[in-house]
Amino acid sequence: MDTQTLTNEISSRKKKIMLKPEKGISSSLVEQISDYKSEPEWMRNYRLKSFEVFKEKKMPAWGPDLSGVNFDDIYYYSQSSIGEADSWEEVPKQIKDTYVKLGIPEAEQKYLAGVKAQWDSEVVYGSVLKTLKKKGVVFMSMDEGLEKYPDLVRRFIGSVVPPEDNKFAALNSAVWSGGSFLYVPKGVKVDMPLQAYFRINARRMGQFERTLIVADEGSFVHYLEGCTSPIYTSNSLHAGVVEIIVKKGARVRYTTVQNWSKNVYNLVTKRAKVEEEGIVEWVDFNGGSKVTMKYPSVYLVGKKARGDVLSLSMAGAGQYQDTGGKVLHLASETSSRIISKSISYKGGRTSYRGLVRVAKNAKDCKVKVNCDALILDKKSRSDTYPVMSILGKGAFVEHEASVSKIEEEKLFYLESRGLGKSDSEMMIVNGFIEPITREIPFEYAIELNRLVKLEMEGSMG
Amino acid sequence: MRILEGKNKVVFDGTRGGSFQIERNASLVYVIDLNKGERNILIEINLKGEFAQARVLGVFNGSGSDKFHLNIVIHHDALDTRSETLVKGVLKDSAQCIFSGLVEIEKSASGTIASLTERTLLLSDAAKAESLPFLEIKNNDVSVNHAVTVSTLDKEQLWYLQSRGLDTHSAQQLITEGFLEEVRSRMPKKIEN
Numbered sequence: 001m002d003t004q005t006l007t008n009e010i011s012s013r014k015k016k017i018m019l020k021p022e023k024g025i026s027s028s029l030v031e032q033i034s035d036y037k038s039e040p041e042w043m044r045n046y047r048l049k050s051f052e053v054f055k056e057k058k059m060p061a062w063g064p065d066l067s068g069v070n071f072d073d074i075y076y077y078s079q080s081s082i083g084e085a086d087s088w089e090e091v092p093k094q095i096k097d098t099y100v101k102l103g104i105p106e107a108e109q110k111y112l113a114g115v116k117a118q119w120d121s122e123v124v125y126g127s128v129l130k131t132l133k134k135k136g137v138v139f140m141s142m143d144e145g146l147e148k149y150p151d152l153v154r155r156f157i158g159s160v161v162p163p164e165d166n167k168f169a170a171l172n173s174a175v176w177s178g179g180s181f182l183y184v185p186k187g188v189k190v191d192m193p194l195q196a197y198f199r200i201n202a203r204r205m206g207q208f209e210r211t212l213i214v215a216d217e218g219s220f221v222h223y224l225e226g227c228t229s230p231i232y233t234s235n236s237l238h239a240g241v242v243e244i245i246v247k248k249g250a251r252v253r254y255t256t257v258q259n260w261s262k263n264v265y266n267l268v269t270k271r272a273k274v275e276e277e278g279i280v281e282w283v284d285f286n287g288g289s290k291v292t293m294k295y296p297s298v299y300l301v302g303k304k305a306r307g308d309v310l311s312l313s314m315a316g317a318g319q320y321q322d323t324g325g326k327v328l329h330l331a332s333e334t335s336s337r338i339i340s341k342s343i344s345y346k347g348g349r350t351s352y353r354g355l356v357r358v359a360k361n362a363k364d365c366k367v368k369v370n371c372d373a374l375i376l377d378k379k380s381r382s383d384t385y386p387v388m389s390i391l392g393k394g395a396f397v398e399h400e401a402s403v404s405k406i407e408e409e410k411l412f413y414l415e416s417r418g419l420g421k422s423d424s425e426m427m428i429v430n431g432f433i434e435p436i437t438r439e440i441p442f443e444y445a446i447e448l449n450r451l452v453k454l455e456m457e458g459s460m461g
Numbered sequence: 462m463r464i465l466e467g468k469n470k471v472v473f474d475g476t477r478g479g480s481f482q483i484e485r486n487a488s489l490v491y492v493i494d495l496n497k498g499e500r501n502i503l504i505e506i507n508l509k510g511e512f513a514q515a516r517v518l519g520v521f522n523g524s525g526s527d528k529f530h531l532n533i534v535i536h537h538d539a540l541d542t543r544s545e546t547l548v549k550g551v552l553k554d555s556a557q558c559i560f561s562g563l564v565e566i567e568k569s570a571s572g573t574i575a576s577l578t579e580r581t582l583l584l585s586d587a588a589k590a591e592s593l594p595f596l597e598i599k600n601n602d603v604s605v606n607h608a609v610t611v612s613t614l615d616k617e618q619l620w621y622l623q624s625r626g627l628d629t630h631s632a633q634q635l636i637t638e639g640f641l642e643e644v645r646s647r648m649p650k651k652i653e654n
Contacts, residue, residue, distance in 0.1 A: 391586075393613070395612070397612065399608065
């Protein structure tokens, strides 16, 4: 695409903006969104019904303080993602500095800051999409999915996370926009990780994105969202919903690298339903946001299904990461593993909140939960709130947790080998998070290590 | 609330629960042994003075429709305090046990070492174990662990004992006794009520 057509494309898109963005939510706004997108009647009703649920549902009575969330002060929909900064000058200096330190090229910096859409990469990603298409893989934005595959969407949307699940899932169901729709046909193995921005014309991650992944029998896919660089937005609420359906013998891995700017309430519902011999793996990194409440969940509904949750959270000044995982064993011989690591520093607070339930009719289930926390200084805090409810015959459940600072002996050993104090500390921290970072694709893992180092600067010693 | 002072170690039999404040150098051992009925026990221990120590040792053995609820709260609020909670239990028939533990470590409690452990054996389909071992830690100079396991009888152990001529029932009994012995053997003989 040359510059001229690109400019034309952009300006024609700008003309399309008809819906005047306004703050606050009402049923008429929900209707407007649906009308604007020319959605089928059932989706319009689904949104309206969800909005009613949203109004009735109470805020969670547990966990972090959410009194800073003001539902009237949020843009719920706009064609040109209003939450993004309009110009490079508006992006806070702190975020710009981080980009520089992470070594991200300027064009990409602007994209990440939301100033510019990443049109340049279309050609490269276009060829990826062509290969996928040949295999019958459907990968598009959720809005496009609804338009082209209404039956599939209707069948699966809300089947794993119904609007009634919680207040924020209801809100998302009412005003969702964007997100990915991914369908992998029977027996198809997608051999490279799919990223949200592989999608042509993908706009930046929205505030209320809705993602639906259906992996048909025997298929495999790895989906990756987010990036290590801080994503700037002036909108302070992100309430996404992700639903995954794993059919018999299929495997889905979902990797999230979350680094929202530090004014965002990140309240996300992620859940997978796994059928016989299927596998789901959540790999979840949370580094940004002001408050995150996120507990990737796995419902093991078929015999011999398996679920893993690998979670890494970091909380610095003014941050509260309330993360963890939930696994429900509803069928026999199912197994699960939760590994959670957290680091709190500079007055940050991390919590592990987890649920493991083995149902009465689920026989011979295996569960292993490990959660470890590092607290780097006196101002910081770490909590652990696991709940286990075990009924099934032949269940084997293990839960272990530890909380500590960086051990003096380890430090002493490394220093005696000639390493400086901060290098030694960094090495210990990297070793601590390694079980999670090794599960993240290589290029991201490198950036992640750099990010951890950057965040921890001056917080130790 | 009972206040423990001085260097003496005090041992309580905890079928009734209660709350305790442990002053400097004092130490408490709390023993729980549950084997029948519906029991609801709340133990609150506040480690208020330097070097204060608390140890909670518990066993439960439930059958029929027994229902146990163990609620243990340990609050570390001074330098160099120690706490250890070790509870092991066996559940048969449709017996249930809810174990809720909370170890709270205040900013003032540098040098804390704490552990919270619960192990349950489920011997039937309808037996139910629920565990909520919570930690709230506001200090980084600590070493805190918790561990929970829920499992069933080890088939190999059963097979071994049966190969030595024991019937299933006695083999099962022997294994469960051995399982609980780890805690029982550590319980002090002299108990104050």
